[in-house]
Amino acid sequence: QPVVTQEPSFSVSPGGTVTLTCGLSSGSVSTSYYPSWYQQTPGQAPRTLIYSTNTPSSGVPDRFSGSILGDKAALTITGAQADDESDYYCVLYMGNGIWVFGGGTKLTVL
């Protein structure tokens, strides 16, 4: 099974902009993988942020956006807030009913 890569940790200042990425150990991530992004705080179920590369889920603030940057999927948070401090996971659809999650990025806002 392919390996989906994410930065283990990232830090951003309040009000700042941060871009988290989601890559493949071998190959490029394209829209054909329907990358989606999830936010999770400790003890809670994940919350869906972005799907199909750049479509925001219902109720998600517009400071969260998705894209393809080079050979990776990307989640950009513009104007980071304290409550954005969470774990962020991307997942890629491999086709035929199979998904692979990245290892997650722990985002610190300080």
Next chain:
Amino acid sequence: QVQLVESGGGLVEPGGSLRLSCAASGFTFSDYYLNWIRQAPGKGLEWVSYISSSGRGVRYADSVKGRFTISRDSANNSLSLQMNSLRAEDTAVYFCARGKDAVYVFDMWGQGTMVTVSS
């Protein structure tokens, strides 16, 4: 209320079996595919299994293939995961999550149920 509610978790010895359930409500069950996704303590999310909206298509992660069986009951709007030959590394919170065909997203999640495999 639109929701997914998991149940059936608990403590089981290595080699034992457990059956998880996920009750769906507030939406048209047959319009959605369903998945099980797990998270070991302090670790990331791992996709475990998928079942199509019709129930005719199923898929498994290599880590559980041959040991776990996913199924759905349209009459009762429920999803199940039969877990056999359990190992310590199956210890995790198990989430059920739904999605719609051609969108390929987990757009709603349950709150999870904890499975602990230990002697």
